[in-house]
Amino acid sequence: MFDTMTLTKIVGALCGTLLVFLLGGWAAESIYHSGGGGHGDDHAQAYSIEVEGDDHGGDVVVDEGPAFEEVYAMADAAEGEGLWRNCRSCHALEAGENGTGPYLYGVVGREVSAAEGFGYSGALVAVADAWTPENLNLFLENPKGFAPGTAMSYNGMRKIEDRANLIAYLDSLDD
Template structure:
């Protein structure tokens, strides 16, 4: 009689489990082809703040007010690949970079994207390049993520300009 009670309890538990599974599947249908929720994610490069447009920055005024001493501290991130003594490293040297034509350092092997970019390294171009190099020059070999803070970028540009004097 005891074995019959145990088998009956086991079969009854299985029946309850199967019924719970069936009704839970009806309530929480996870196998439907319909999409229940859509989450809009801003595209890469759309900027911070949920895809809102970034306000236009007066680069000239920001660079004019920048602190070269602070830029020297931020430049330490750049110094891992770039030198300022006229010799190339992983990246080209950045001595006299402001005003220099893009991709013009002799003896450095530039990517096709950088060679074909054209123009000069004006403070405005450097400002936008330093924000996200791969967005400003598609195809660049420079894997640096960029400097998101406008003040940091302006300080680095002011530091590079101060080296030219």
């Protein structure tokens, strides 16, 4: 039924088909993405639309939302308790029980390297003296951006309301 020559023809046909698809993909890529080189290249704008009465042509004002102090003043500790589940895989709430990260009981207002029995990375000690709500907010937003070289592998919490609620919950634990 099948001999070696038939099997060789089938494998050759599959390889030839794969080669045609690869060359077709390469050709299409060179046609549609010509010029420059990579995705990160800056290109000049092809055209701009003139708008009547647009004589200022100046800076664009970006609304960054409310300040953290305002959001923190309205924070809900009960909501923060639900957000705690993201943290408990590495941290504990009981004083002295360190995990992968230091315990977080009494963390708000505490000195950065004050958790007993935990070896902090030098990156955290260099950027802040105490864990104020503002410092915790910046750290929870982007740990690697706040303290480059930190050992914390968490990617960060994007919503300012979530960060404020979590910090309010942590602050409510130790009265």
